[in-house]
Amino acid sequence: MDWSTHYPKFYNEDGKSKDGQKVEWADVGCGFGGLLMSLAPQFPDTLMLGTSLSLSGSPSRADNKEWRSEQQ
Secondary structure, eight states: OOOTTTOTTTBOTTSOBSSSOOEEEEEETOTTTHHHHHHTTTSTTOEEEEEOOOTTOOOOHHHHHHHHHHHO
16 A cells, blocks of 8 residues: 555655554544544554545544544
8 A cells, every 4th residue: 555645754655664654543434533533642653544434525624623622
């Protein structure tokens, strides 16, 4: 899998990891990503990817920002 489009800081354009780090978690059907946003502070060095299965598209960044502020 070429992760460079999702993680350009960690992967070269050829898809090879820059420092050996790999994506460890994928949350398929994550909706707006609440689970991953909750886990991220507990696992700051873990690369995670979430993808929604919704046909209506993903919520806006404003929705995610509002949700994060409610969790603090």
